[in-house]
Amino acid sequence: MTPRRNAASANDASDGAVAGLAARRTAHEAVAALLGKGRAFALEDALAQAGGRLDPGEAALARAIATATFRRLGLLRTVLAERMSQGLPEDQPRLLALLATGSAQILDLAVADHAAVDLSVRLAKADPDLGHLAGLVNAVLRRVTRERDAILAAGGDPLDANTPDWLAARWRAAYGEDIARQIAAAHLDGAAVDLTIPTDAAAWAERVGGVALGLGSVRLADVDAPVASLPGYAEGAWWVQDAAAALPARLLAAAPGERIADLCAAPGGKTAQLAAAGASVVAVDRSGARLDRLRKNLERLGLSAEVRVADALSLDEDGAFDAVLLDAPCSATGTIRRHPDVAWTKTEADIGRLADLQCRLLGKAAALVRPGGRLVYCTCSLEPEEGEAQVAAFLGREPGFERVSVTADEVAGQAEMIDRHGDLRTLPCHLPLSSEGIPVVRRGGLDGFFAARLRRKA
Template sequence: MKTPSHPRSAARTASRSPERRPPEAAGLRARLVAADALDRVLRGGTALEDALDNAAGLEPRDRALAFRIVATALRRLGTLRAVVGPMLDRGFPKSAPKVETVLLVGAAQILFMDVPDHAAVGLSVEIARGDGTTSGFAGLINAVLRRLTREGAARLAAIDTVAADTPDWLRQRWAKAYGAERAAAICAMHAHEPALDLTVKSDPEGWAQRLGGEVLPTGSVRILHAGPVRALPGYEDGEWWVQDAAAALPARLLGDVKGLNVLDLCAAPGGKTAQLVAAGAQVTALDRSGQRLVRLSENLARLKLSAEVVEADAAEFSGGPYDAILLDAPCTATGTLRRHPDIAWNKRPGDIAGLAELQGRLLDHALDLLKPGGVLVYSTCSLEPEEGEAQIARLLSARPDAERAPLTPEDVPGLAAFITPQGDLRTLPSDWVRGEPERSGLDGFFAARIVKGGTRRRG
C-alpha cells in the first residue's frame, strides 16, 4: 500500500513501460463500478454495500479492487478533497458533479493504493470520456491527476489528514465523550483497512494455522485478509463466518445458553444468531427486514445451523417469554467506520436522537418479553453515549424490574480494561494496539447485561 508521504514520483511513472492490454483487461470495468458506487454514496446517500451491487458481475479480483478503491476514497475523503480541490482554479464543476467522483477515484489510487500511476490516470480519463456529463472534462482530469503524481507527497505533508478525514461534528462529539487524545487516536485508526475477523465453530487454533492468522484472546481468529472471502478454506463447508471480534462479544455475555430459549432481536445478517445456535440455544431470530432475513437464512444454511426465523417489528413482537434475549439495536454504527467508511459521510447529528428514542422503546419491550430471572444483553456498534451508557442509565431508572449484572474479566478474556466502572463494556477502535495498525483495533461497541428481577427499592 502507498503511504501518504510516498506517492510515486513522476520520474518513476515515466520510466514504466505502458501496458498494451486493452482498457477492459486493464481493469476499466472495476474502476467504472467504483466510480459509480462512490457517486451513489456521496450524492445519493447509499450504503457502501448497496452501492456496489453493480460489482456482482465482476471477477472476484476486480470486485475486490472496486471495493478497495471506494473504501479507500471514503476513508481518505477529506484529505483527497483537500489535495485535489486546490488544483482546480474554479473548484469542482457544479454542472458536472461526477468530475469530482472520477478525480477522487484516480487520486485514491495514486496516493494510497499500490496501483501503477499510469493505470490510475489513464483509466480515470477513460471513465470520463465514456460519460456524457464528464467527457468534456477529460483533459482537465488528465492534467490534474498527472500533476498529482508529481506533487502529491508535498501536498499531503501540508494537511492534517487525521482531522481532514473525519467530519468535524463526529470529532467534536468523540472529544467530549472520550477526551481529545483518544478522539484523535480513533480518527487515526479509521485510516487503516481492518483485518478480517472470523468466528469459528470449533478448533480456533487449527483454523488460525490453516488460514495464516492468529487466535485473539476473545476466541476470534484474525487474519490479514488477501483475496475473496468465499475462496478461503472452510467457507463453503460452513466452518466459520465473518464477524468482528467486538461484534462477537455480546452473544457471549449471555453466558451458557445451552438448551435455553433465546430471542435474537434485530438479528440480521445472523452472526450472533449463529453464535447462539452453535452454543446450543433454541433461537428465535427476528428482524423487520424480509430481505435481510433471506441473507440470514442463507448464512445459517451454509453454516448448517437452524433457527426459527421471524419477520416482525421488534418493538411490537408479542412472543415469549424467553430465557434470554440479545438486543443488538439499530444505531448510527459510528463504531464501525473502519469497515463501513461511508457512515462517516452519510450520518448526520440529528440521526442520533431518533435512533436513541427507538433504542429506548426496544429495550423496554425486550425486558417485557423476558422471563423473571432471565438475562438481557443490550449492545450497539456506536461510539455515541446516547446510544449506549445513557440507554442503560435510563432503563435502570425507569424500570424497577431491571438490574444490572456487571461484567467480569472472565466474561471478556483479554479485554478487562474495557469494562467500565459501572460494569458495562465499551470498546473503542483505537484501544487494542497489537503491533501494526492493520492487526490492531476492534469495532467500537457498547454492551450491558441486565437481569429481570423483582421491584427494587428506591433510595
C-alpha cells in the same frame, strides 16, 4: 431513464475492451452517489447495478477504489482543493468523484499511475456531463502523481481533516482529545478479518493462518485471504465476525436448551453463536432479504433457529424467554474502519431518531424476559446516546432490572474495554498490533461496540 444513464449503459457495453475500466466506472458511480445524494450503501448499489458485467477481479478492484476514496475522503478533498485554482467543484459531484477516485488510486492503491490517470480521463470523455472537463481531470491527476511523495509526507490530521466536524466534536466530548485522535487514526488503518470459531480456536488459528485474540476470535494474518477457500469454511467450522461484534452474545452466556430471542438478528453472526451454544433461538428481523442471508449462513454452519420476518416491537410473548439479545439499529459509527462511507452518509439528526427507536425496542426486549432472565443490549455505535445514556435511562424507568457488570476475565484481561459502570465499550483503537500477548498481524483494532448486560430480578 435519463440521457446520462442511457449513455452510461452504452459505455458499459464497451468497458470490457479496456482492462480496469468497468471497475473504475463502478467505483466512480458509487462515490458520485454518495457525494451527490448522501446515499447510504452507495457501493453495494453500484456493484449490484453493474451485475454480471464485472468479473470477481473487477468487482474487487471497484470495491478497493471506492473504499479507499471513502476512507480518505476528507484528506482527498484537501489535496484536490490545494491543486485547483477555482477550489473544489462542490456543485459537480460527478467531477469531484472522478477526481477523488483517481487521486485515491494514485495515493493509496498499488495500481499503475498511468492507468489511474488515463482511465479517469476516458471516463470523463465518455460522460456527457464531464466530457468538456477531461483536460482538467488529466491536469489535476497528473499533478497529484508528480507531487505524490510530498502529499504522502505531509500526511494530514485524521481527526481534523478526515472526520466530519460534527463527529469529531462528538468524539472529543465523549472520549477526550487523545482518544478521539486515536479513533480517527484507527479508521485510516482499515479493518482486520476476524473469525468466530465455536471450538478450539487455537487449533483453527494455525490451520487458517491466523492468531487467537484471546477474546474467543481468530484474526487472519492476511486481510486479503480468500475466506471461502480457507480450511473449515465449506464444513461450517467458523464464520466471519468482527471480534467486538462477537462479544455481546458471549456476555449473554447462552446455555443448552434455553429459549433465547435474538432481535434485529440479521445477518446472523450472533444467532449462530447462540445456536452453537445449544440454545433454542428465535431470530427476528424486519428484513426478509437479510433473513434469507441468515438462513443460508445457518445452513452452511449446520445450525438451526426459528426465523421470523417480523417487527420486534410487535412480538407478543412477554416473559417467554430465558434471555434476549437486542442488537439495535444504530448510526453504525463504530464500524467506520470497516465501512468508511458511514462517516459521510450519517447526520447528527440520525442519532436522535435512532435513539428513540432504540428506547422502544429496549422496552419491548425487557418485556420478553422471564423473571430471573438476562437481557443484553448492544449497538455498533460510538455515540453515548445510543449506548451509555440509553441504558442509564432504561434502568431509571425499569427498577425490576439490574446491571450485571462485565469482568476483565470476560474480555481477555482488556480492562480498558469496560467502562466505569461495568458495561462493555470497545473502541476502534483498542487491541492495537502491539497488544501484549497478541502476535503481529497486518491490522489491529476492533469495531466500536457498546453492550450492557442486564437481569430481570426474580
